[in-house]
Amino acid sequence: MLKSALSFVSHLESLPVYVPGRPIEEVAREHGLDPSTVVKLASNENPLGPSPMALGAMRAVLGQLHLYPDGSAHQVKARLADQLGVEPAHLILGNGSNEILEFIGHALLGPGSEVVVSQYCFAVYPIVAALFGARLVSVPALEGFQADIPGMLRAITPSTRAVFLANPNNPTGTLTSREDVSRLLAGVPPHVLLVMDEAYVEFLDDPVDCLSLVRSGAMPNLLLVRTFSKIFGLAGLRLGYGVGAPDVIAAFERARQPFNINSIAQAGALAALEDREHLARTRENNRAGLLQLESGLRRMGLPFIPSHANFILARVGQGREVFASLQRQGVITRPMAGYGLPEWLRISVGTPEENQRCLTALSSTMSSLAS
Ligand SMILES: Cc1ncc(COP(=O)(O)O)c(C=O)c1O
Known part of the structure:
Protein backbone atom coordinates (compact mmCIF):
# COMPACT_ATOMS: atom_id res chain seq x y z
CA MET A 1 0.00 0.00 0.00
CA LEU A 2 1.41 3.43 -0.98
CA LYS A 3 1.71 6.04 1.78
CA SER A 4 0.78 9.61 0.94
CA ALA A 5 3.44 12.30 0.76
CA LEU A 6 1.16 14.84 2.42
CA SER A 7 2.32 17.07 5.29
CA PHE A 8 -0.40 16.94 7.94
CA VAL A 9 -0.68 19.87 10.37
CA SER A 10 1.70 19.15 13.22
CA HIS A 11 -0.72 19.36 16.17
CA LEU A 12 -2.76 16.38 14.86
CA GLU A 13 0.00 14.14 16.23
CA SER A 14 -0.58 15.23 19.82
CA LEU A 15 -4.38 15.57 19.63
CA PRO A 16 -6.15 13.55 22.36
CA VAL A 17 -8.33 10.86 20.77
CA TYR A 18 -11.98 10.48 21.78
CA VAL A 19 -12.73 6.82 22.52
CA PRO A 20 -16.48 6.22 22.18
CA GLY A 21 -18.53 3.44 23.80
CA ARG A 22 -18.24 0.26 21.75
CA PRO A 23 -21.14 -0.49 19.36
CA ILE A 24 -23.32 -3.55 20.04
CA GLU A 25 -22.70 -5.14 16.60
CA GLU A 26 -18.93 -4.92 16.98
CA VAL A 27 -18.88 -6.48 20.45
CA ALA A 28 -21.31 -9.22 19.35
CA ARG A 29 -19.09 -10.07 16.36
CA GLU A 30 -15.94 -10.10 18.48
CA HIS A 31 -17.34 -12.44 21.14
CA GLY A 32 -19.64 -14.56 18.99
CA LEU A 33 -22.76 -13.25 20.73
CA ASP A 34 -26.26 -12.68 19.38
CA PRO A 35 -26.49 -8.84 19.06
CA SER A 36 -30.04 -8.90 20.42
CA THR A 37 -28.69 -10.20 23.74
CA VAL A 38 -25.96 -7.58 24.12
CA VAL A 39 -26.68 -4.73 26.53
CA LYS A 40 -25.01 -1.35 25.97
CA LEU A 41 -24.55 0.73 29.10
CA ALA A 42 -21.56 2.64 27.77
CA SER A 43 -22.64 5.97 26.29
CA ASN A 44 -25.29 7.45 28.60
CA GLU A 45 -28.01 6.87 26.04
CA ASN A 46 -31.73 6.65 26.82
CA PRO A 47 -32.58 2.97 27.44
CA LEU A 48 -36.25 3.60 26.61
CA GLY A 49 -35.32 4.58 23.06
CA PRO A 50 -36.45 7.64 21.11
CA SER A 51 -39.76 9.36 21.79
CA LEU A 273 -40.00 18.70 22.45
CA GLU A 274 -43.75 18.03 22.76
CA ASP A 275 -43.43 14.50 24.19
CA ARG A 276 -43.73 15.25 27.90
CA GLU A 277 -44.73 11.68 28.68
CA HIS A 278 -41.54 10.22 27.23
CA LEU A 279 -39.47 12.67 29.25
CA ALA A 280 -41.33 11.84 32.46
CA ARG A 281 -40.97 8.07 31.87
CA THR A 282 -37.25 8.48 31.17
CA ARG A 283 -36.71 10.54 34.30
CA GLU A 284 -38.53 7.97 36.41
CA ASN A 285 -36.65 5.04 34.85
CA ASN A 286 -33.41 6.86 35.60
CA ARG A 287 -34.30 7.62 39.21
CA ALA A 288 -35.23 3.99 39.88
CA GLY A 289 -32.25 2.69 37.86
CA LEU A 290 -29.73 4.72 39.85
CA LEU A 291 -31.18 3.32 43.09
CA GLN A 292 -31.03 -0.21 41.67
CA LEU A 293 -27.40 0.16 40.56
CA GLU A 294 -26.40 1.83 43.84
CA SER A 295 -27.92 -0.88 45.99
CA GLY A 296 -26.36 -3.62 43.81
CA LEU A 297 -22.92 -1.99 44.06
CA ARG A 298 -23.35 -1.58 47.82
CA ARG A 299 -24.20 -5.29 48.16
CA MET A 300 -20.96 -6.14 46.33
CA GLY A 301 -19.01 -3.71 48.55
CA LEU A 302 -17.96 -1.62 45.56
CA PRO A 303 -17.53 2.12 46.22
CA PHE A 304 -19.31 4.51 43.85
CA ILE A 305 -19.76 8.25 43.38
CA PRO A 306 -23.38 9.31 44.03
CA SER A 307 -24.64 10.38 40.63
CA HIS A 308 -26.87 13.24 39.47
CA ALA A 309 -26.96 12.06 35.85
CA ASN A 310 -27.90 8.88 33.92
CA PHE A 311 -24.75 6.89 34.71
CA ILE A 312 -22.69 5.93 37.72
CA LEU A 313 -18.97 5.70 38.35
CA ALA A 314 -17.99 2.60 40.33
CA ARG A 315 -14.62 1.64 41.73
CA VAL A 316 -14.07 -1.94 40.60
CA GLY A 317 -10.27 -2.19 40.99
CA GLN A 318 -8.91 -3.47 37.71
CA GLY A 319 -11.12 -1.40 35.42
CA ARG A 320 -9.81 -2.79 32.11
CA GLU A 321 -10.15 -6.42 33.19
CA VAL A 322 -13.63 -5.91 34.64
CA PHE A 323 -14.73 -4.08 31.48
CA ALA A 324 -13.40 -6.94 29.31
CA SER A 325 -15.06 -9.61 31.44
CA LEU A 326 -18.43 -7.81 31.35
CA GLN A 327 -18.08 -7.43 27.60
CA ARG A 328 -17.51 -11.18 27.18
CA GLN A 329 -20.79 -11.62 29.06
CA GLY A 330 -22.55 -9.28 26.65
CA VAL A 331 -22.59 -6.15 28.83
CA ILE A 332 -20.79 -3.10 27.41
CA THR A 333 -19.68 -0.49 29.95
CA ARG A 334 -17.02 2.21 29.76
CA PRO A 335 -13.51 1.78 31.18
CA MET A 336 -12.11 4.99 32.61
CA ALA A 337 -8.32 4.69 32.20
CA GLY A 338 -8.47 7.31 29.44
CA TYR A 339 -9.78 9.77 32.03
CA GLY A 340 -6.95 8.88 34.44
CA LEU A 341 -9.26 6.64 36.48
CA PRO A 342 -8.00 3.10 35.78
CA GLU A 343 -9.76 1.60 38.81
CA TRP A 344 -13.15 2.92 37.82
CA LEU A 345 -15.89 1.85 35.45
CA ARG A 346 -18.75 4.04 34.20
CA ILE A 347 -22.10 2.29 33.93
CA SER A 348 -25.02 4.01 32.17
CA VAL A 349 -28.49 3.47 33.62
CA GLY A 350 -30.46 0.94 31.57
CA THR A 351 -33.89 -0.60 31.90
CA PRO A 352 -34.45 -2.57 35.14
CA GLU A 353 -33.60 -5.81 33.25
CA GLU A 354 -30.44 -4.33 31.73
CA ASN A 355 -29.29 -3.02 35.10
CA GLN A 356 -29.82 -6.47 36.60
CA ARG A 357 -27.87 -8.12 33.75
CA CYS A 358 -25.01 -5.74 34.46
CA LEU A 359 -25.08 -6.31 38.23
CA THR A 360 -25.19 -10.10 37.82
CA ALA A 361 -22.29 -10.05 35.35
CA LEU A 362 -20.35 -7.69 37.61
CA SER A 363 -20.91 -9.90 40.63
CA SER A 364 -19.64 -13.01 38.85
CA THR A 365 -16.66 -11.02 37.47
CA MET A 366 -15.69 -9.72 40.91
CA SER A 367 -15.94 -13.22 42.41
CA SER A 368 -13.79 -14.74 39.69
CA LEU A 369 -11.18 -11.97 39.92
CA ALA A 370 -11.02 -12.43 43.71
CA SER A 371 -10.46 -16.20 43.50
C1 LIG B 1 -21.11 16.58 29.29
C2 LIG B 1 -21.37 16.26 27.87
N1 LIG B 1 -21.39 17.25 26.97
C3 LIG B 1 -21.63 17.00 25.67
C4 LIG B 1 -21.84 15.72 25.22
C5 LIG B 1 -22.02 15.52 23.74
O1 LIG B 1 -23.26 15.11 23.41
P1 LIG B 1 -23.83 15.18 21.91
O2 LIG B 1 -22.71 15.62 21.00
O3 LIG B 1 -24.31 13.82 21.63
O4 LIG B 1 -24.92 16.20 21.99
C6 LIG B 1 -21.83 14.65 26.11
C7 LIG B 1 -22.03 13.27 25.62
O5 LIG B 1 -21.70 12.31 26.24
C8 LIG B 1 -21.58 14.93 27.47
O6 LIG B 1 -21.53 13.95 28.38
Whole structure:
Protein backbone atom coordinates (compact mmCIF):
# COMPACT_ATOMS: atom_id res chain seq x y z
CA MET A 1 0.00 0.00 0.00
CA LEU A 2 1.41 3.43 -0.98
CA LYS A 3 1.71 6.04 1.78
CA SER A 4 0.78 9.61 0.94
CA ALA A 5 3.44 12.30 0.76
CA LEU A 6 1.16 14.84 2.42
CA SER A 7 2.32 17.07 5.29
CA PHE A 8 -0.40 16.94 7.94
CA VAL A 9 -0.68 19.87 10.37
CA SER A 10 1.70 19.15 13.22
CA HIS A 11 -0.72 19.36 16.17
CA LEU A 12 -2.76 16.38 14.86
CA GLU A 13 0.00 14.14 16.23
CA SER A 14 -0.58 15.23 19.82
CA LEU A 15 -4.38 15.57 19.63
CA PRO A 16 -6.15 13.55 22.36
CA VAL A 17 -8.33 10.86 20.77
CA TYR A 18 -11.98 10.48 21.78
CA VAL A 19 -12.73 6.82 22.52
CA PRO A 20 -16.48 6.22 22.18
CA GLY A 21 -18.53 3.44 23.80
CA ARG A 22 -18.24 0.26 21.75
CA PRO A 23 -21.14 -0.49 19.36
CA ILE A 24 -23.32 -3.55 20.04
CA GLU A 25 -22.70 -5.14 16.60
CA GLU A 26 -18.93 -4.92 16.98
CA VAL A 27 -18.88 -6.48 20.45
CA ALA A 28 -21.31 -9.22 19.35
CA ARG A 29 -19.09 -10.07 16.36
CA GLU A 30 -15.94 -10.10 18.48
CA HIS A 31 -17.34 -12.44 21.14
CA GLY A 32 -19.64 -14.56 18.99
CA LEU A 33 -22.76 -13.25 20.73
CA ASP A 34 -26.26 -12.68 19.38
CA PRO A 35 -26.49 -8.84 19.06
CA SER A 36 -30.04 -8.90 20.42
CA THR A 37 -28.69 -10.20 23.74
CA VAL A 38 -25.96 -7.58 24.12
CA VAL A 39 -26.68 -4.73 26.53
CA LYS A 40 -25.01 -1.35 25.97
CA LEU A 41 -24.55 0.73 29.10
CA ALA A 42 -21.56 2.64 27.77
CA SER A 43 -22.64 5.97 26.29
CA ASN A 44 -25.29 7.45 28.60
CA GLU A 45 -28.01 6.87 26.04
CA ASN A 46 -31.73 6.65 26.82
CA PRO A 47 -32.58 2.97 27.44
CA LEU A 48 -36.25 3.60 26.61
CA GLY A 49 -35.32 4.58 23.06
CA PRO A 50 -36.45 7.64 21.11
CA SER A 51 -39.76 9.36 21.79
CA PRO A 52 -42.54 7.56 19.85
CA MET A 53 -43.83 10.95 18.74
CA ALA A 54 -40.39 11.82 17.33
CA LEU A 55 -40.24 8.49 15.48
CA GLY A 56 -43.58 9.18 13.79
CA ALA A 57 -42.56 12.70 12.79
CA MET A 58 -39.25 11.51 11.38
CA ARG A 59 -40.91 8.80 9.26
CA ALA A 60 -43.25 11.42 7.87
CA VAL A 61 -40.41 13.48 6.34
CA LEU A 62 -38.58 10.63 4.59
CA GLY A 63 -40.37 11.35 1.31
CA GLN A 64 -38.94 14.90 1.32
CA LEU A 65 -35.30 13.94 1.59
CA HIS A 66 -34.52 15.09 -1.96
CA LEU A 67 -34.90 18.66 -0.65
CA TYR A 68 -32.28 20.48 1.39
CA PRO A 69 -33.26 21.10 4.99
CA ASP A 70 -34.21 24.54 6.28
CA GLY A 71 -30.70 25.90 6.85
CA SER A 72 -31.85 28.14 9.68
CA ALA A 73 -33.96 25.39 11.33
CA HIS A 74 -36.55 28.07 11.86
CA GLN A 75 -39.28 25.91 13.39
CA VAL A 76 -37.04 24.09 15.86
CA LYS A 77 -35.47 27.35 16.99
CA ALA A 78 -38.86 29.03 17.37
CA ARG A 79 -40.23 26.13 19.45
CA LEU A 80 -37.11 25.88 21.59
CA ALA A 81 -37.04 29.65 22.11
CA ASP A 82 -40.65 29.51 23.21
CA GLN A 83 -40.02 26.68 25.69
CA LEU A 84 -36.89 28.30 27.11
CA GLY A 85 -38.32 31.82 27.22
CA VAL A 86 -35.57 33.29 25.03
CA GLU A 87 -35.42 34.74 21.52
CA PRO A 88 -34.37 32.63 18.49
CA ALA A 89 -31.33 34.96 18.26
CA HIS A 90 -30.13 33.43 21.56
CA LEU A 91 -29.97 29.96 19.98
CA ILE A 92 -27.62 28.01 17.74
CA LEU A 93 -28.14 24.38 16.76
CA GLY A 94 -25.33 21.89 16.25
CA ASN A 95 -24.73 18.40 14.90
CA GLY A 96 -24.74 17.13 18.48
CA SER A 97 -23.71 19.48 21.25
CA ASN A 98 -20.17 18.46 20.32
CA GLU A 99 -20.48 20.74 17.30
CA ILE A 100 -21.40 23.63 19.59
CA LEU A 101 -18.20 22.93 21.53
CA GLU A 102 -16.32 23.08 18.23
CA PHE A 103 -17.93 26.44 17.33
CA ILE A 104 -16.39 27.80 20.54
CA GLY A 105 -12.99 26.77 19.21
CA HIS A 106 -13.61 28.36 15.80
CA ALA A 107 -14.81 31.62 17.31
CA LEU A 108 -12.52 32.08 20.31
CA LEU A 109 -9.48 29.79 20.43
CA GLY A 110 -6.07 29.86 18.81
CA PRO A 111 -2.39 29.58 19.65
CA GLY A 112 -1.59 31.66 22.73
CA SER A 113 -5.08 31.32 24.19
CA GLU A 114 -5.99 29.24 27.24
CA VAL A 115 -8.93 27.10 28.27
CA VAL A 116 -9.70 26.30 31.92
CA VAL A 117 -11.33 22.98 32.86
CA SER A 118 -11.57 20.76 35.91
CA GLN A 119 -9.66 17.48 36.15
CA TYR A 120 -11.98 14.63 35.02
CA CYS A 121 -13.87 16.96 32.68
CA PHE A 122 -15.75 15.73 29.59
CA ALA A 123 -13.19 14.39 27.07
CA VAL A 124 -14.18 16.70 24.22
CA TYR A 125 -13.03 19.93 25.98
CA PRO A 126 -9.30 19.00 25.83
CA ILE A 127 -9.78 17.86 22.23
CA VAL A 128 -11.31 21.20 21.19
CA ALA A 129 -8.53 23.12 22.99
CA ALA A 130 -5.82 21.06 21.24
CA LEU A 131 -7.54 21.20 17.85
CA PHE A 132 -7.39 24.99 17.86
CA GLY A 133 -3.91 25.22 19.39
CA ALA A 134 -5.07 26.57 22.79
CA ARG A 135 -3.34 25.63 26.04
CA LEU A 136 -5.44 23.48 28.39
CA VAL A 137 -5.29 24.42 32.07
CA SER A 138 -6.73 21.51 34.05
CA VAL A 139 -7.44 22.33 37.70
CA PRO A 140 -7.09 19.35 40.10
CA ALA A 141 -10.46 18.13 41.37
CA LEU A 142 -11.36 18.10 45.07
CA GLU A 143 -12.42 15.18 47.30
CA GLY A 144 -15.18 13.14 45.71
CA PHE A 145 -14.17 14.38 42.23
CA GLN A 146 -15.88 17.75 42.80
CA ALA A 147 -14.70 20.61 40.58
CA ASP A 148 -12.60 23.16 42.50
CA ILE A 149 -14.46 26.32 41.50
CA PRO A 150 -12.26 28.82 43.41
CA GLY A 151 -9.25 27.02 41.91
CA MET A 152 -10.70 27.33 38.42
CA LEU A 153 -11.32 31.04 38.94
CA ARG A 154 -7.73 31.49 40.14
CA ALA A 155 -6.50 29.71 36.99
CA ILE A 156 -7.99 32.40 34.73
CA THR A 157 -5.38 34.72 33.15
CA PRO A 158 -5.59 37.50 30.53
CA SER A 159 -5.01 34.74 27.92
CA THR A 160 -8.01 32.66 29.04
CA ARG A 161 -10.76 32.58 26.42
CA ALA A 162 -13.13 29.94 27.82
CA VAL A 163 -13.96 28.05 31.02
CA PHE A 164 -15.84 24.76 30.58
CA LEU A 165 -17.94 23.14 33.30
CA ALA A 166 -20.41 20.30 32.80
CA ASN A 167 -23.07 20.24 35.49
CA PRO A 168 -23.77 17.39 36.20
CA ASN A 169 -20.33 16.32 35.04
CA ASN A 170 -19.51 13.40 32.77
CA PRO A 171 -17.83 11.00 33.65
CA THR A 172 -18.07 11.61 37.42
CA GLY A 173 -21.81 12.28 37.75
CA THR A 174 -20.99 14.97 40.32
CA LEU A 175 -23.02 18.14 40.70
CA THR A 176 -21.43 21.51 41.39
CA SER A 177 -23.32 23.13 44.27
CA ARG A 178 -25.63 26.11 43.84
CA GLU A 179 -23.18 28.27 45.84
CA ASP A 180 -20.23 27.26 43.66
CA VAL A 181 -22.19 27.87 40.43
CA SER A 182 -23.06 31.35 41.77
CA ARG A 183 -19.38 31.97 42.55
CA LEU A 184 -18.44 30.90 39.04
CA LEU A 185 -21.07 33.08 37.41
CA ALA A 186 -19.96 36.04 39.50
CA GLY A 187 -16.24 35.40 39.17
CA VAL A 188 -15.61 34.73 35.49
CA PRO A 189 -14.36 38.01 33.98
CA PRO A 190 -16.02 39.52 30.90
CA HIS A 191 -13.18 38.58 28.50
CA VAL A 192 -13.81 34.85 29.18
CA LEU A 193 -16.70 32.75 27.86
CA LEU A 194 -18.20 30.60 30.62
CA VAL A 195 -19.52 27.42 29.03
CA MET A 196 -22.02 25.64 31.25
CA ASP A 197 -22.55 22.24 29.65
CA GLU A 198 -26.04 21.11 30.65
CA ALA A 199 -26.15 17.81 28.72
CA TYR A 200 -27.75 16.08 31.74
CA VAL A 201 -29.67 19.02 33.25
CA GLU A 202 -33.09 17.52 32.50
CA PHE A 203 -32.37 14.66 34.93
CA LEU A 204 -32.18 17.10 37.87
CA ASP A 205 -35.20 17.82 40.06
CA ASP A 206 -34.14 21.35 40.93
CA PRO A 207 -31.40 22.61 38.59
CA VAL A 208 -29.62 25.92 39.13
CA ASP A 209 -31.22 28.42 36.77
CA CYS A 210 -28.49 29.83 34.51
CA LEU A 211 -30.93 30.46 31.69
CA SER A 212 -32.36 33.60 33.32
CA LEU A 213 -28.93 35.27 33.01
CA VAL A 214 -28.99 34.71 29.26
CA ARG A 215 -32.64 35.75 29.02
CA SER A 216 -32.10 39.02 30.86
CA GLY A 217 -28.84 39.80 29.07
CA ALA A 218 -27.12 40.16 32.45
CA MET A 219 -24.18 37.93 31.50
CA PRO A 220 -23.23 38.21 27.82
CA ASN A 221 -20.21 35.90 28.30
CA LEU A 222 -22.32 32.90 29.38
CA LEU A 223 -23.12 30.03 27.02
CA LEU A 224 -25.35 27.10 27.95
CA VAL A 225 -24.95 23.89 25.96
CA ARG A 226 -27.68 21.25 25.79
CA THR A 227 -28.43 18.14 23.78
CA PHE A 228 -31.16 15.88 22.42
CA SER A 229 -28.81 12.89 22.89
CA LYS A 230 -29.54 12.10 26.53
CA ILE A 231 -33.01 12.45 28.05
CA PHE A 232 -34.63 12.89 24.61
CA GLY A 233 -33.16 9.57 23.43
CA LEU A 234 -31.96 10.89 20.07
CA ALA A 235 -28.17 10.40 20.25
CA GLY A 236 -28.09 8.88 16.77
CA LEU A 237 -29.81 11.91 15.27
CA ARG A 238 -27.01 14.30 16.34
CA LEU A 239 -28.66 17.43 17.62
CA GLY A 240 -27.55 19.83 20.32
CA TYR A 241 -27.89 23.55 20.95
CA GLY A 242 -26.23 26.52 22.55
CA VAL A 243 -28.00 29.36 24.34
CA GLY A 244 -26.14 32.63 24.68
CA ALA A 245 -25.98 36.34 23.97
CA PRO A 246 -27.00 37.25 20.39
CA ASP A 247 -23.53 38.59 19.47
CA VAL A 248 -21.85 35.37 20.67
CA ILE A 249 -24.39 33.27 18.77
CA ALA A 250 -23.87 35.43 15.65
CA ALA A 251 -20.11 34.80 15.85
CA PHE A 252 -20.70 31.04 16.07
CA GLU A 253 -23.18 31.19 13.19
CA ARG A 254 -20.39 32.40 10.92
CA ALA A 255 -18.50 29.15 11.58
CA ARG A 256 -21.56 26.95 11.01
CA GLN A 257 -22.06 24.95 7.83
CA PRO A 258 -25.24 26.05 6.03
CA PHE A 259 -27.14 22.74 6.43
CA ASN A 260 -25.65 21.27 9.63
CA ILE A 261 -29.03 20.08 10.95
CA ASN A 262 -30.65 17.56 8.61
CA SER A 263 -34.39 17.41 7.88
CA ILE A 264 -34.95 14.23 9.90
CA ALA A 265 -33.30 15.79 12.95
CA GLN A 266 -35.43 18.92 12.62
CA ALA A 267 -38.66 16.90 12.42
CA GLY A 268 -37.63 14.57 15.26
CA ALA A 269 -36.59 17.39 17.57
CA LEU A 270 -39.81 19.35 17.02
CA ALA A 271 -41.90 16.34 18.01
CA ALA A 272 -39.63 15.27 20.86
CA LEU A 273 -40.00 18.70 22.45
CA GLU A 274 -43.75 18.03 22.76
CA ASP A 275 -43.43 14.50 24.19
CA ARG A 276 -43.73 15.25 27.90
CA GLU A 277 -44.73 11.68 28.68
CA HIS A 278 -41.54 10.22 27.23
CA LEU A 279 -39.47 12.67 29.25
CA ALA A 280 -41.33 11.84 32.46
CA ARG A 281 -40.97 8.07 31.87
CA THR A 282 -37.25 8.48 31.17
CA ARG A 283 -36.71 10.54 34.30
CA GLU A 284 -38.53 7.97 36.41
CA ASN A 285 -36.65 5.04 34.85
CA ASN A 286 -33.41 6.86 35.60
CA ARG A 287 -34.30 7.62 39.21
CA ALA A 288 -35.23 3.99 39.88
CA GLY A 289 -32.25 2.69 37.86
CA LEU A 290 -29.73 4.72 39.85
CA LEU A 291 -31.18 3.32 43.09
CA GLN A 292 -31.03 -0.21 41.67
CA LEU A 293 -27.40 0.16 40.56
CA GLU A 294 -26.40 1.83 43.84
CA SER A 295 -27.92 -0.88 45.99
CA GLY A 296 -26.36 -3.62 43.81
CA LEU A 297 -22.92 -1.99 44.06
CA ARG A 298 -23.35 -1.58 47.82
CA ARG A 299 -24.20 -5.29 48.16
CA MET A 300 -20.96 -6.14 46.33
CA GLY A 301 -19.01 -3.71 48.55
CA LEU A 302 -17.96 -1.62 45.56
CA PRO A 303 -17.53 2.12 46.22
CA PHE A 304 -19.31 4.51 43.85
CA ILE A 305 -19.76 8.25 43.38
CA PRO A 306 -23.38 9.31 44.03
CA SER A 307 -24.64 10.38 40.63
CA HIS A 308 -26.87 13.24 39.47
CA ALA A 309 -26.96 12.06 35.85
CA ASN A 310 -27.90 8.88 33.92
CA PHE A 311 -24.75 6.89 34.71
CA ILE A 312 -22.69 5.93 37.72
CA LEU A 313 -18.97 5.70 38.35
CA ALA A 314 -17.99 2.60 40.33
CA ARG A 315 -14.62 1.64 41.73
CA VAL A 316 -14.07 -1.94 40.60
CA GLY A 317 -10.27 -2.19 40.99
CA GLN A 318 -8.91 -3.47 37.71
CA GLY A 319 -11.12 -1.40 35.42
CA ARG A 320 -9.81 -2.79 32.11
CA GLU A 321 -10.15 -6.42 33.19
CA VAL A 322 -13.63 -5.91 34.64
CA PHE A 323 -14.73 -4.08 31.48
CA ALA A 324 -13.40 -6.94 29.31
CA SER A 325 -15.06 -9.61 31.44
CA LEU A 326 -18.43 -7.81 31.35
CA GLN A 327 -18.08 -7.43 27.60
CA ARG A 328 -17.51 -11.18 27.18
CA GLN A 329 -20.79 -11.62 29.06
CA GLY A 330 -22.55 -9.28 26.65
CA VAL A 331 -22.59 -6.15 28.83
CA ILE A 332 -20.79 -3.10 27.41
CA THR A 333 -19.68 -0.49 29.95
CA ARG A 334 -17.02 2.21 29.76
CA PRO A 335 -13.51 1.78 31.18
CA MET A 336 -12.11 4.99 32.61
CA ALA A 337 -8.32 4.69 32.20
CA GLY A 338 -8.47 7.31 29.44
CA TYR A 339 -9.78 9.77 32.03
CA GLY A 340 -6.95 8.88 34.44
CA LEU A 341 -9.26 6.64 36.48
CA PRO A 342 -8.00 3.10 35.78
CA GLU A 343 -9.76 1.60 38.81
CA TRP A 344 -13.15 2.92 37.82
CA LEU A 345 -15.89 1.85 35.45
CA ARG A 346 -18.75 4.04 34.20
CA ILE A 347 -22.10 2.29 33.93
CA SER A 348 -25.02 4.01 32.17
CA VAL A 349 -28.49 3.47 33.62
CA GLY A 350 -30.46 0.94 31.57
CA THR A 351 -33.89 -0.60 31.90
CA PRO A 352 -34.45 -2.57 35.14
CA GLU A 353 -33.60 -5.81 33.25
CA GLU A 354 -30.44 -4.33 31.73
CA ASN A 355 -29.29 -3.02 35.10
CA GLN A 356 -29.82 -6.47 36.60
CA ARG A 357 -27.87 -8.12 33.75
CA CYS A 358 -25.01 -5.74 34.46
CA LEU A 359 -25.08 -6.31 38.23
CA THR A 360 -25.19 -10.10 37.82
CA ALA A 361 -22.29 -10.05 35.35
CA LEU A 362 -20.35 -7.69 37.61
CA SER A 363 -20.91 -9.90 40.63
CA SER A 364 -19.64 -13.01 38.85
CA THR A 365 -16.66 -11.02 37.47
CA MET A 366 -15.69 -9.72 40.91
CA SER A 367 -15.94 -13.22 42.41
CA SER A 368 -13.79 -14.74 39.69
CA LEU A 369 -11.18 -11.97 39.92
CA ALA A 370 -11.02 -12.43 43.71
CA SER A 371 -10.46 -16.20 43.50
C1 LIG B 1 -21.11 16.58 29.29
C2 LIG B 1 -21.37 16.26 27.87
N1 LIG B 1 -21.39 17.25 26.97
C3 LIG B 1 -21.63 17.00 25.67
C4 LIG B 1 -21.84 15.72 25.22
C5 LIG B 1 -22.02 15.52 23.74
O1 LIG B 1 -23.26 15.11 23.41
P1 LIG B 1 -23.83 15.18 21.91
O2 LIG B 1 -22.71 15.62 21.00
O3 LIG B 1 -24.31 13.82 21.63
O4 LIG B 1 -24.92 16.20 21.99
C6 LIG B 1 -21.83 14.65 26.11
C7 LIG B 1 -22.03 13.27 25.62
O5 LIG B 1 -21.70 12.31 26.24
C8 LIG B 1 -21.58 14.93 27.47
O6 LIG B 1 -21.53 13.95 28.38
